[in-house]
Every structure is written in C-alpha cells, then in structure tokens.
Amino acid sequence: MELAAQGVVPLGGGTRLLASAVELPNLLDLVGLGLSAVHVEDEDLVVGATATLQDLVESPLAYPATAGLLPLACRTAAASRTIRGMATLAGEAVQGDPDSELVAALLALNAVFTIAHPREPRESPALRFLRNPTTDLEGGGLVEKVLIPGAPHGAALERVAALPSLPPLVSVVVTTTFSGERLSRVRVATTGLTGRPARVAEAESHVERTAGDDEVLREAAELVARAAPFRADAEASAEHRRQLARVLALRALRGAVDRGRRRQPPDIPRLRPPASHRGAAPLANFTSGRLDVTANGRKLRVDAEARTSLLDLLRGAGIFGAKAGCGAGRCGACTVLLDGRAVASCLTLAVRAQGRTVLTVEGLGTSARPHVLQTVFAEEGAIGCGFCTPALLLGAKSLLDAVPNPTEDEVREALTGLCRCTGYVKPVRAVLAAASRRER
Numbered sequence: 001m002e003l004a005a006q007g008v009v010p011l012g013g014g015t016r017l018l019a020s021a022v023e024l025p026n027l028l029d030l031v032g033l034g035l036s037a038v039h040v041e042d043e044d045l046v047v048g049a050t051a052t053l054q055d056l057v058e059s060p061l062a063y064p065a066t067a068g069l070l071p072l073a074c075r076t077a078a079a080s081r082t083i084r085g086m087a088t089l090a091g092e093a094v095q096g097d098p099d100s101e102l103v104a105a106l107l108a109l110n111a112v113f114t115i116a117h118p119r120e121p122r123e124s125p126a127l128r129f130l131r132n133p134t135t136d137l138e139g140g141g142l143v144e145k146v147l148i149p150g151a152p153h154g155a156a157l158e159r160v161a162a163l164p165s166l167p168p169l170v171s172v173v174v175t176t177t178f179s180g181e182r183l184s185r186v187r188v189a190t191t192g193l194t195g196r197p198a199r200v201a202e203a204e205s206h207v208e209r210t211a212g213d214d215e216v217l218r219e220a221a222e223l224v225a226r227a228a229p230f231r232a233d234a235e236a237s238a239e240h241r242r243q244l245a246r247v248l249a250l251r252a253l254r255g256a257v258d259r260g261r262r263r264q265p266p267d268i269p270r271l272r273p274p275a276s277h278r279g280a281a282p283l284a285n286f287t288s289g290r291l292d293v294t295a296n297g298r299k300l301r302v303d304a305e306a307r308t309s310l311l312d313l314l315r316g317a318g319i320f321g322a323k324a325g326c327g328a329g330r331c332g333a334c335t336v337l338l339d340g341r342a343v344a345s346c347l348t349l350a351v352r353a354q355g356r357t358v359l360t361v362e363g364l365g366t367s368a369r370p371h372v373l374q375t376v377f378a379e380e381g382a383i384g385c386g387f388c389t390p391a392l393l394l395g396a397k398s399l400l401d402a403v404p405n406p407t408e409d410e411v412r413e414a415l416t417g418l419c420r421c422t423g424y425v426k427p428v429r430a431v432l433a434a435a436s437r438r439e440r
C-alpha cells in the first residue's frame, strides 16, 4: 500500500497493463500476496483480488452463489481461456473494457469491493466503485477482495456483438430474487452507454413487487431502451443500440424471471480438476537478477530484467517454440504452459516463472518419439502455416491432461484464441482423435 501510495502501479494479470503501449517505470506485482482464493462465507461468495476469470469459471462455488451469472460473464467477457487464466476479477473491475458485460454482471450481483487503504480500509458497493474506481483507490488503495452477497434466484445475460469475441454493441444483465410469488429484488444493468456499464433503476423498480407478468416485463424493457444513455460511435448509432437493448432486455428479463420463479439451479459444466500450480514466488524489489526456471525438464539459470517477458527469456535461452507474434496477447502464438496452465508468454513477466516449470512445444516430444498430439496433428493435416501449431498443441495438452475424454465443445473452448490464421476444423478433429487414441 505504501508503494501504491507512491505511484507504483499494481499489477494483476497484466492483460491490460502489459498489453498497453504505456511505459510504466515501476510495477507492484500482486500475485505473490496469496489473494487468489474463491470461497463462501456466510452464504456470500468471496473472491480474492488475484483470482482469475478462469478460476471463477472453474469454481463449483461460483455457480450456485450467483445463479450461474459470474462464471457465464467471465466466459463471455474474455473468449480465450488463456486470457481468462491470466486476467483477474479486480483488474477487470478497475480497468475492464468500457463495454464489459462482466462489469455489468458485478453491478447486477450487488458486488461489494473491499479496499485495503493506507489511511483506512473501506468497503465500496459496486454502484459506487465501478462508476469510477480511482475515487476509492486514490492514495494507495488496493482491491483486496470482492464479495457477492446472497445468491439471486435467477439471472440472465444477453448480448449482441459484431463478432462473438469482440466486446458487445449492447449487453443486458438481469438478476431476480423472489419472495413467494412476487419479485422482491430485480437488478438490470446494461452496456453500450456513453460511460461505463450502469444499472437502470427505472426498469428495476417497475418490476419489483410484481409477479413478473409478461406485460410488465415488456414495459420494463421499454424503460431500459428509453432511460439508458446509449452511445453513438462508428460501430452503431445510439438508436440502433436502443433497439437492440429493447430486445435484449426483454429476453434477459424473461429468462431471469422464469429461472428465478422455478428456482432452477444453474447448469454447471464439467469442470477441470484444479491445476496443481504453485503460484508465483514473491521476489522483493526485483530490478534485475538471475532466475531459476525449469524449461522442458532442463534447469535454466538466466539473467532477466524486471520487465523481461517470459517470451523473451525463453527465446533468449534458445527455446524458439514460443513464437513472437502480436506482443499483446491477441494472437496466441506465444502460449506456453506455466506449471501446466496456458499463459500468453508475451504478457507474463519472466520473474513470475521463478522456481516454476515451463513447457514449450520442444518439451512435448521429439522427432523420434513424438507426443500423440504431434502424431495426430500431422496425420490429420492440422498444422496450418505452423506458426500457431505449438500453441494449439500446448492448449490441447493442458486439456487432455485434465480431461482425457473431452467433448467437441470442450476442445473448441480449449483452442479458442490460439490460432488466428485458419479454420479450427482439423485441429479439433486431431485433438478428438488423440483423445480416443489415448483412451484405448
């Protein structure tokens, strides 16, 4: 907190900070603080500041505690599993995309932010914190945890985007809580506005204390369209966004009311068993020095600067399987497994690999003894131009290590964002073939 008060910039997953072109002289790496737990306390979900979006997708607690909304919003907000495995909930809350449906979900879930502050700790409700996080963080504040109080009965998230992986033109998030047959609490939040995502109080109060009949929901959807300040930009006019909001709000209201009325428990997908990763070992005041990293089973002692990326460290050590692509986490070609978990090595500080294990494609197999995935990728012609193949193989390996018999959907989800040049049909087929070969 003292360092943050001096202007040292806190670093969560780094997917915003390290992907930006802005030079930051000093970083305060929060990952060593042990704030990544997700647990339930007095029926409230408590999410540590450095819990990643993927931790929430894989948390069996996060589904019942949020009517399935928080894991769904994490998946929707970042399509790539690799990015979700790095980005933290706190980082998203502080500086997510201006149209982040995850920020809208935190509003609809009445999240409360616990801020550690050198002057005095404070609790800030989503309605206040998310409007302008710097107000609460000024003077050395750090988000310590996010609390989601008492589960709603129903929830829904509806969105429209130009491409599924792009931020939405508009999204609407609704949560409902019933008391008997009537709605005691309704939260409606929307994106696509002139500012950050916001709640639409007019629509909420219109539905509260009613039984949620369809006519009332239609009127509430109309209120969302009329009351929220939708934005006009190059992608859509304000009127177009308003029309989308009307349709999405009605769908979301109907979905959340229906699920809430039936007290329908959320669907929980098959979750990967927790990775046995050790987490980064804190190294105090690291400006430069020698790091010990095990790469592909070989112990490396390498010099690094504070801002050396894991990608540069590996390539400097002659390990070229991790490709240098966009340098901003977008192309996926630099993906490696850090203690078994896929990370974009261009956005991972080398210092985070201290004492840990890295696997690149060179460690997967040899020409004489290829890994089953390598054999099947060659047989199926799944190698495309080859630039992204190492990333695809590693994403597939981390899936098969955790889930030996994946469905096609699970394979597609594991490979999303790892290849930007071609179709995924053959790689998906190859991973399924490798799985069935390993099963036999």
Ligand SMILES: Cc1cc2nc3c(=O)[nH]c(=O)nc-3n(C[C@H](O)[C@H](O)[C@H](O)COP(=O)(O)OP(=O)(O)OC[C@H]3O[C@@H](n4cnc5c(N)ncnc54)[C@H](O)[C@@H]3O)c2cc1C
Pocket (backbone or CB within 6 Å): 009, 010, 011, 012, 013, 014, 015, 016, 017, 018, 019, 030, 049, 050, 077, 078, 079, 083, 086, 087, 088, 089, 090, 091, 092, 093, 094, 095, 096, 097, 098, 099, 100, 137, 141, 142, 143, 144, 165, 166, 167, 328, 329, 330
């Ligand atoms: C390929 C790619 C795709 C992306 N797609 C999306 C997308 O679809 N939607 C979207 O919303 N975002 C997207 N992002 C942006 C980014 O992933 C998110 O904003 C992310 O959630 C940021 O989290 P982080 O932990 O990586 O933040 P960081 O980059 O570590 O930090 C972001 C900000 O939060 C501050 N911060 C972090 N933790 C704390 C804390 N505990 N206390 C105080 N301040 C803190 C940092 O100082 C910084 O100002 C994408 C990024 C990449 C690279």
